[in-house]
Structures are given as C-alpha cells and as structure tokens.
Amino acid sequence: MPGQEEAIRRVLALYCHALDRRAFHLLVACFHTDATYHFAAIKGDWRHFVEAAKAVLLPLSGTHHQLGQSLIAHDGPNCAHVETWFTAVHLVPADAPADAPFPGTGQAYEAIVWGRYIDRFEQRDGCWRIAHRIGLHDGRHDRPSADAGFAALPAHWRGAHGAADPAHLVGERAAG
Numbered sequence: 001m002p003g004q005e006e007a008i009r010r011v012l013a014l015y016c017h018a019l020d021r022r023a024f025h026l027l028v029a030c031f032h033t034d035a036t037y038h039f040a041a042i043k044g045d046w047r048h049f050v051e052a053a054k055a056v057l058l059p060l061s062g063t064h065h066q067l068g069q070s071l072i073a074h075d076g077p078n079c080a081h082v083e084t085w086f087t088a089v090h091l092v093p094a095d096a097p098a099d100a101p102f103p104g105t106g107q108a109y110e111a112i113v114w115g116r117y118i119d120r121f122e123q124r125d126g127c128w129r130i131a132h133r134i135g136l137h138d139g140r141h142d143r144p145s146a147d148a149g150f151a152a153l154p155a156h157w158r159g160a161h162g163a164a165d166p167a168h169l170v171g172e173r174a175a176g
Contacts, residue, residue: 004080005072007128008121010174012084015130016065017171019057022161024050029175032122032129039135040101046130056101061091061108062159078123087114091145112141 011030018026027050031037037049057063068085075081090111096104102111118134159165 004074004123004128007123008072008080008082009070011121011128011130012067012070012082012117014171014174016067016086017167017174019053020063020065021159021165021167021171022057023171024054026171026175030130031133032124032131035129035131035133037133037135039133040137046133057090059093059096059100059104060102061093063091064089080121080128082117082119082121084117084119085114086117087112108145109142110145112143113137114139 014026015030018024018030027046031046035046036044037046038044039049042049042052065086065088068087070082070084073081090102090113092102092104092109092111094104094106094108096102098104115135115137118136119130120132121128122131159167
C-alpha cells in the first residue's frame with residue numbers, strides 16, 4: 001500500500017504548510033467535508049478548527065511545524081489509522097494579546113510544543129483525507145528570545161506568509 005501511504009503523508013505535509021504559511025484555504029484539501037477535530041480546547045467540525053487556528057496563529061511572528069514518524073495501520077482499502085509525531089515552534093512577540101493561547105508577556109519568547117496527531121484517514125472518491133483528528137500535546141517548553149520573529153534575519157533570507165513566499169505555488173499545486 002505504498003501509494004496510499006504516500007498520499008497520506010502528502011496530506012500531513014500540506015497541513016503543516018497551510019498552517020505555517022498562513023494559507024488556511026489549503027486545509028480544504030486535508031479534510032473531508034464532514035471531518036471532526038479535537039485538539040486541546042478546540043473540538044467539533046474541522047472548519048471550526050480553522051477559525052480557531054487563525055485566532056491562535058495570526059498574532060504570532062511565525063510558526064514551524066515539523067513532522068516526525070508516522071505509524072500507519074490500514075483498516076481495509078479505504079481507511080487508515082495514523083499516528084504522526086510533531087514538534088511545533090511558535091514565535092511569540094512581546095506584544096501578543098494577553099488573552100491568547102500564546103499570550104504576550106512583554107518579552108518575546110519561543111513556545112515549543114510537541115505531541116501527536118491521531119488521525120482516521122479515509123479514501124473517498126479517490127482522495128485520501130482526514131476524517132477525524134485528535135491532537136495530543138505531550139509537552140511544551142517556553143524559552144525567552146531576544147527577537148522571536150524574522151526581524152533578526154536579513155530580508156533576503158526570510159520566508160513570508162502568502163503569495164510572497166517562494167513556496168506559495170508549491171502549496172497551491174499540491175492541494176489541488
């Protein structure tokens with residue numbers, strides 16, 4: 001089932017690209033229309049997750065979601081249960097909203113979160129997508145940063161959000 005597993009891994013990679021590049025519209029290619037999501041306080045329809053993710057991520061200077069290994073267990077030809085390890089770095093500016101999940105503290109910091117995505121993938125109409133996701137946090141470490149953002153990098157080294165990023169077209173083409 002290597003082709004199926006590659007299709008699943010492509011969805012997982014696109015999910016991280018969509019979050020980190022703030023290309024939330026690409027998440028439609030990651031979830032079936034009736035998919036459900038439960039991660040920390042976010043629970044319900046996957047579209048609710050997208051709105052909650054925007055509220056969490058948009059105040060941040062940047063994020064980086066890195067995937068580790070995926071353990072894929074097939075349950076018939078059109079269903080797979082998948083556990084994928086992740087590490088996510090969240091660059092929190094000093095002036096982030098105080099009531100945010102990554103609150104501003106007056107000093108920039110990096111919030112490093114690690115955990116696992118527990119997914120049920122289903123193949124429908126030839127497309128593998130997430131039908132249900134549970135996100136588990138296994139740990140978090142916050143550390144001060146002199147500049148939790150891109151300002152410390154020369155402009156020609158920096159990535160960007162949206163169409164200004166060199167990988168913008170990669171995500172758009174991978175999604176569809």
